[in-house]
Amino acid sequence: xxxxxxxxxxxxxxxxxxxxxxxxxxxxxxxxxxxxxxxxxxxxxxxxxxxxxxxxxxxxxxxxxxxxxxxxxxxxxxxxxxxxxxxxxxxxxxxxxxxxxxxxxxxxxxxxxxxxxxxxxxxxxxxxxxxxxxxxxxxxxxxxxxxxxxxxxxxxxxxxxxxxxxxxxxxxxxxxxxxxxxxxxxxxxxxxxxxxxx
Numbered sequence: 001x002x003x004x005x006x007x008x009x010x011x012x013x014x015x016x017x018x019x020x021x022x023x024x025x026x027x028x029x030x031x032x033x034x035x036x037x038x039x040x041x042x043x044x045x046x047x048x049x050x051x052x053x054x055x056x057x058x059x060x061x062x063x064x065x066x067x068x069x070x071x072x073x074x075x076x077x078x079x080x081x082x083x084x085x086x087x088x089x090x091x092x093x094x095x096x097x098x099x100x101x102x103x104x105x106x107x108x109x110x111x112x113x114x115x116x117x118x119x120x121x122x123x124x125x126x127x128x129x130x131x132x133x134x135x136x137x138x139x140x141x142x143x144x145x146x147x148x149x150x151x152x153x154x155x156x157x158x159x160x161x162x163x164x165x166x167x168x169x170x171x172x173x174x175x176x177x178x179x180x181x182x183x184x185x186x187x188x189x190x191x192x193x194x195x196x197x198x
Contacts, residue, residue: 040185047183054121054144055177055192061112062175062194064100082170088152093117097137102128113137119182120145148187149180155195 008016065083085097096114108130114123122140129135152164155174174195181188 044183044185047185051144051181051190054123055190057123057143058096058114058177059192059194061098061100061114062096066099066101066109084172084175085168085170086152086154086164086172086175087168088150088164094150094152099134104128106130109134111135111137113140115140116147116150119147121147121150121179144181146182147179148182151178152176153178 062084067083081099082097083099087095094114094116098112098114099109100112102108102110107128110128111126111134112123114121116122120142121144123143124137124140126135126137153161153176154164154169154172155176156162157173161176172195174193177192177194179190181190
């Protein structure tokens with residue numbers, strides 16, 4: 001009679017190791033896909049936050065536009081300065097000029113300019129003053145990158161939304177800004193409606 005066998009045979013040990021390797025591979029691939037999905041969501045969230053900050057700042061600039069009649073004392077013309085001026089054309093691109101209240105109450109007014117250059121959206125804010133002339137907005141800061149297209153429509157009381165192409169408009173009743181942005185996740189389209197502005 002052979003003595004009773006104790007322990008595992010070599011084949012049993014090899015099968016157990018192979019099963020552990022298969023389970024480990026499946027678990028690693030699952031964790032890897034979860035990590036990639038998390039990184040993708042974080043990148044997408046960060047890009048959306050940057051876009052929302054830019055659009056919210058633009059809307060804030062417009063909502064704080066000067067509500068008083070802007071007529072410089074030395075002006076010889078009868079018309080005053082426009083609180084909001086927007087331009088959009090294929091050759092010169094998008095530009096939005098706003099004369100708005102200063103961030104701190106009682107500091108007067110300031111000029112703010114938004115414009116598109118290349119694939120970047122810029123914003124410049126001049127120092128606030130309580131008298132004319134107001135300093136020009138210079139030294140812009142990039143607030144949004146990857147912008148491949150930006151179109152503007154203005155609201156007209158009798159005609160509805162009108163494409164602003166090759167023209168400029170002063171103190172429009174409403175603005176619709178549509179932009180196309182290239183991101184690592186692909187092409188994304190956004191639309192911001194600001195108004196009524198009267």
